Amino acid sequence: MSGFKVNHKQYEKEDRKVEFSSGTIQKVRQIISRYPEGRSASALIPVLHIAQEELGGYLSVDVMDYVAGLLGLLPVEVYEVATFYSQFYLEKTGTYVIEVCRTGPCSICGGEKISEFIGEKLNIAVGETTEDGLFTLKEVECLGACGYAPVMQINTEFYECLTTETAGGIIDMLRKKGEKKEGSRWTDKFF
Amino acid sequence: MDRQILLKNISVPGISSFGPYKSSGGYDSVIKALKEMTPEEIISEIKKSGIRGRGGAGFPMGLKWSFIDKKSTSPKYLVCNADESEPGTFKDRYLMEHLPHLLLEGMIIASYALGAETSYIYVRGEYKYIIGILNRAITEAYSNGFLGKNILGTNYSLDIHVHPGAGAYICGEETALLESLEGKRGNPRIKPPFPALKGLYGSPTVVNNVETLACVGPIIIMGGEAYSTIGLGRSSGTKLISACGNINRPGVYEIELGLSVEDFIYSEKYCGGISNNKKLKAVIPGGSSVPVLPSDLILKTADGKPRLITYESLAEGGFETGTMLGSGGFIVYDEDACMVRNTWNLTRFYHHESCGQCSPCREGTGWMERVLHRIETGEGRWHDLDLLVSIASKIEGNTICPLGDAAAWPVASAIRHFRKEFEFHIANPEIVKDKNHGAIEKYINVRSAV
Numbered sequence A: 001m002s003g004f005k006v007n008h009k010q011y012e013k014e015d016r017k018v019e020f021s022s023g024t025i026q027k028v029r030q031i032i033s034r035y036p037e038g039r040s041a042s043a044l045i046p047v048l049h050i051a052q053e054e055l056g057g058y059l060s061v062d063v064m065d066y067v068a069g070l071l072g073l074l075p076v077e078v079y080e081v082a083t084f085y086s087q088f089y090l091e092k093t094g095t096y097v098i099e100v101c102r103t104g105p106c107s108i109c110g111g112e113k114i115s116e117f118i119g120e121k122l123n124i125a126v127g128e129t130t131e132d133g134l135f136t137l138k139e140v141e142c143l144g145a146c147g148y149a150p151v152m153q154i155n156t157e158f159y160e161c162l163t164t165e166t167a168g169g170i171i172d173m174l175r176k177k178g179e180k181k182e183g184s185r186w187t188d189k190f191f
Numbered sequence B: 001m002d003r004q005i006l007l008k009n010i011s012v013p014g015i016s017s018f019g020p021y022k023s024s025g026g027y028d029s030v031i032k033a034l035k036e037m038t039p040e041e042i043i044s045e046i047k048k049s050g051i052r053g054r055g056g057a058g059f060p061m062g063l064k065w066s067f068i069d070k071k072s073t074s075p076k077y078l079v080c081n082a083d084e085s086e087p088g089t090f091k092d093r094y095l096m097e098h099l100p101h102l103l104l105e106g107m108i109i110a111s112y113a114l115g116a117e118t119s120y121i122y123v124r125g126e127y128k129y130i131i132g133i134l135n136r137a138i139t140e141a142y143s144n145g146f147l148g149k150n151i152l153g154t155n156y157s158l159d160i161h162v163h164p165g166a167g168a169y170i171c172g173e174e175t176a177l178l179e180s181l182e183g184k185r186g187n188p189r190i191k192p193p194f195p196a197l198k199g200l201y202g203s204p205t206v207v208n209n210v211e212t213l214a215c216v217g218p219i220i221i222m223g224g225e226a227y228s229t230i231g232l233g234r235s236s237g238t239k240l241i242s243a244c245g246n247i248n249r250p251g252v253y254e255i256e257l258g259l260s261v262e263d264f265i266y267s268e269k270y271c272g273g274i275s276n277n278k279k280l281k282a283v284i285p286g287g288s289s290v291p292v293l294p295s296d297l298i299l300k301t302a303d304g305k306p307r308l309i310t311y312e313s314l315a316e317g318g319f320e321t322g323t324m325l326g327s328g329g330f331i332v333y334d335e336d337a338c339m340v341r342n343t344w345n346l347t348r349f350y351h352h353e354s355c356g357q358c359s360p361c362r363e364g365t366g367w368m369e370r371v372l373h374r375i376e377t378g379e380g381r382w383h384d385l386d387l388l389v390s391i392a393s394k395i396e397g398n399t400i401c402p403l404g405d406a407a408a409w410p411v412a413s414a415i416r417h418f419r420k421e422f423e424f425h426i427a428n429p430e431i432v433k434d435k436n437h438g439a440i441e442k443y444i445n446v447r448s449a450v
């Protein structure tokens, strides 16, 4: 899809252990078992979601290589997929990824103002992350909630029928919460 | 016209859980189908019902099922398309959130009729909480004996799994969806072979939309014949319409096919009229991919008949003066809308979502986006309108999948019906440079008053 960036610079392995816990490995096995024998590639998208959530919030080359090994794929087969889908992040993101819908129905109901307002409030442009690493602002295409426009999604949550006041309130609330991300991981919903 | 089939139990407390769902008559259709009917009898009832696919293309469901290669020794698959990414469409989310068991009911019967023992629900990755709701419903169905080995003591066994997408509109196209389910990029496949012969893992596969599958249970209970009398002519049954944009009551409504567009927009039961007492300017009635129509043509056909919400009536007049029912994503624009800005916005969507396989779509959508952007921002050239029409016509029909057409039609129809607005933009760069210029009508009035 258009707009993705791949860094072709010389790559250095990360200075950390990139691997799942044994509990997560169990979950990965369970996902693989949903597909026929020899079709473990089908587990790639769900496993990448888990990897992104558990191994640092984005898909680094090490993370992708690790997933490739786990599913018996070539690394390039994983890169191909990771670069295609907009929910996979290839660069470090903030704790809260704010994704404001920019498509037609949201846009005629004030979506553009929401994104501008948040950008000004956080003092970042679309695509950037705040210096404290808390927020990344993105504009995304239709989130499938057009009747409740304008809409944004922050990590797992949908926020609908937004005004600049409610959007501001949500950001303040999250800032207060800070790094403490609440609740279970969304990929737990796969089970 | 207010016949409710899918949503009739929507207000029963706890209807998303198995208990309340079952006591409202839920899963009766599965009992009937698995215990009293052969797969052939089920397919025949579906054919009689006349139901057409609700995902956008409107292909008859019974016919699609009958294409499945039953003699093939490979496993058969049913895949539910819950990718719902067509701008303006949010009905499947509503169904899955409130009535997940209605979908499972339809999927169990469909899988049995097709001889599938494993079925998948491909849900767009953004619907994270829906994935949780579906998995909870599936667990309930297993523990109550409606999924798993020997369902209801018959020798039919079925597993249903939820598969998440990861953000790609193109994966709603059925062959791209299958590629994605196989763990690849969502590049649509060349057809034929159609999925009924070679689909998931090269096996016979049926892909149906969430809403289409949700209709299966009710059809089995009432019988295909009875279902076919609901609605109007070849548009049988009811349809979920997701209404959004500048209306008083946006939301998901179940209508009997044949309701007039005017009633739908203005009745208090549905959209409740245009918000802030504004006037209606234009409607895209079937998701962003179908042609936009100005208010006069959406309310009445070119020869003055009331426009009805049916496959046929919306298409009347072809692309000159008609549009399509599509997915039922009903986007309403009021008098303040700038059609150039909206067309640019939607074209940016298609450019972003093009998978990049076919040059006409990959390059053409980006080219149209750039040209529309320069018109919208006061940099347009007189030759740009012909250029846009020419690019659109060269994308249309020249790509592997219909995303190219879906990108071309909105541009072609916007220029066809709102040409004056595009010309005004090119002629008045100083006005349109302000991005909040809105509808151009007000400037024209000002000018003629001077």
Ligand SMILES: Cc1cc2nc3c(=O)[nH]c(=O)nc-3n(C[C@H](O)[C@H](O)[C@H](O)COP(=O)(O)O)c2cc1C
Pocket (backbone or CB within 6 Å): B052, B053, B054, B055, B056, B057, B058, B059, B061, B081, B082, B083, B084, B085, B086, B169, B170, B171, B172, B173, B174, B175, B207, B208, B209, B210, B212, B213, B401, B402, B403, B406
């Ligand atoms: C670009 C594109 C996007 C599509 N998106 C969806 C979608 O999100 N949901 C859907 O059900 N069908 C979608 N379709 C239609 C599917 O290809 C297919 O026709 C449909 O899932 C069949 O189900 P039905 O016969 O029950 O409607 C899309 C088609 C195209 C070309």
Ligand code: FES
Pocket (backbone or CB within 6 Å): A101, A102, A103, A104, A105, A106, A107, A141, A142, A143, A144, A145, A146, A147, A149, A151, B087, B088, B089
């Ligand atoms: S246009 Fe914003 S959710 Fe659909």
